[in-house]
Amino acid sequence: MASTSVDSQSLEHDLTLAQAAVTKQGDEVRALKASVKEGKAEKAQVDAAIEQLKQLKASLDLKQKEFQSSSGKTSSTNREAFRAVVGEALQRRLFYIPSFQIYGSVAGFYDYGPPGCALKQNITQCWRQHFILEESMLEVECPAVTPEVVLKASGHVDRFTDLMVTDVVTGDCHRADHLLEAALQSLLEGKPKPLSSEEKQEVHNVLATVEELTGEQLGDALQKYGVQAPETGNDISRPFPFNLMFRTSIGPRGDQVGYLRPETAQGIFVNFKQLLYYNGGKLPFAAAQIGQSFRNEIAPRAGLLRVREFTQAEIEHFCNPDAKDHPKFQSVAQEQPLLFSRELQMSAEKLPQAMRLGDAVSQGIIANQTLAYFIGRTYLFLKRIGIDPKRLRFRQHLANEMAHYAEDCWDAEVECSYGWIECVGLADRSAFDLRAHAAKSKQDMSAYEPFPEGPRMADVLVVAADKREIGKTYKRDAKAITEALESLSEEDKACMQADLAAGKACKVTLADIDYPINTSMVQIKQERKKLSGRSFIPSVIEPSFGVGRIIYCMFEHCFDTRKEDEKRTFFHFTPVVAPVKATVFPLLQKPAFIEKAQSVAALLTSAGLSTIIDSSAASIGKRYARTDEIGVPYAVTIDHQTLEDSTVTVRDRDSTTQVRISITNVKQVLPDLMEGRTWASMQQEYPVHASAGDEK
Structure with a gap:
């Protein structure tokens, strides 16, 4: 057994080195391509670098398979290798890239490229349809720059902090809880040595409660497990609080302090009375906002998951604190998401369980119907945009993890190569926020409700x-x-x-x-x-969505390879979020083919489908592969038969099968596919087209 363990450790070390070599060579290829455009390098140099990259990737593939066969498990290196492959595909196809790259970039800032912008827009539009329109919410848009008094009232000025430690030699800053989590995860993976069952249980318990630890407790845990600064291995300081808000000045004299908002919610709270009036004074009602928020993260190192500027989509549902039933609850009562309740988190197995939301409310696991309703709607939304429901759980905050004023809180967590990532927070915040602004502003934040039985x-x-x-x-x-x-x-x-x-x-x-x-x-x-009635300050149920985090997890869940060729990667985005809905390919670069392709593309665009034409000289198989890589669900090909009978082939990205259909039907069929029609029904209705078009 000892020999096997040593062999696995050696293989994992080799795998780490191989991945580093692939990453370095990938950077070299990109740099050479840029130099060719500037006339500073020859194409032959690029070709040689690409060939070396292919060899390194082949070596990496062999080492990954060898390690997995030897260890029988998926290592952290496997996760990192997968993450690197996904990240390389995303950046190469310009879904997103580090901001200010020609100046060396700044950690925590990213630019979305053309497919990334389109995909993000599609997701926010889907969110707006799913929540704002279908739930008749009131949408607002508020400034990102917020006066200090607003954030003083909400508690952000005094308490919006993370615990930070510094490298005692270099002074580099690190988030204390992240260092502890990484160290505990390494221990569970048997580094530097395997743990006993008792030690594993202890580490699991600490890992489950990291977010609850006070600064003193976190410092003690870091010391107990011998945590040191990453990269340097130096000692670290005791944890201390760091406020995450970007401070700025308002006005030409700079004498009014402001901050870039750390969340979009406060703009809704301060407008509560106007929104209540707009809604005819009636409760319950919900207001929503989609916009940018800003947090000066200590050490952002996880791509889109931890950034300094990000898009939030937040809902504030105002209701009577004594009436938290929801009229539409039965529409989600039978949904069975994975629920990770407090009891399950503290159990020996520490595993979530699928449970009907109706049962969770009746058993008191979820505090009320309205909170459960939004959990159900969030579950349906995330599934619709392509999140794998088997890798999605709703984790309840532990009792000492919740704010003192909160009645119940759950996080929608999605599993990816970084572990379980909080993407949505769903909280019953009681009346805390409105009370805080009422006290600070001396403005009435109450609602009036007549007694149903009369005076x-x-x-x-x-x-x-x-x-x-x-x-x-x-x-x-x-x-x-x-x-x-x-x-x-x-x-x-x-x-x-x-x-x-x-x-x-x-x-x-x-x-x-x-x-x-x-x-x-x-x-x-x-x-x-x-x-004749009573005045009260409403309670608030708040679902808060981190759009960038959802997008990244969706990227990983939708990333796939062809079984016949693992080097051919693609994204199986759902049609509703795909950045481009269809591509049109003229089989040959001849005027008749290109002219017909342009007319078909115009037809699809007029039907509201984002469409691109690829008339390059590459083979049809390579063009299919190229659009598969950006997740285009359907491809329409203009071939010789099109010129004869005005029919085209329509190819499904996931199965790579094709059917032949008349051009006049394309305008109706593709929108139907976007709305949920199955590809199987297409194959039953239209003749299947046998083609060798997917060859390399």
């Missing part, structure tokens, strides 16, 4: 402010203080009444200035009144 008598607290006494003490500020007292919520009135009765200090805060209030200035007493 009734009730005991209410009434504020009687002594305007003369307040005016004598606070003069020009007296009016604002009086208005603030009279607009107190029932809860705040009760607190102030109790404090005044106990002789405790009370205050009203306006523009960050505290004004002491005593019994000579105000009296709060209970009166019995006839009420």
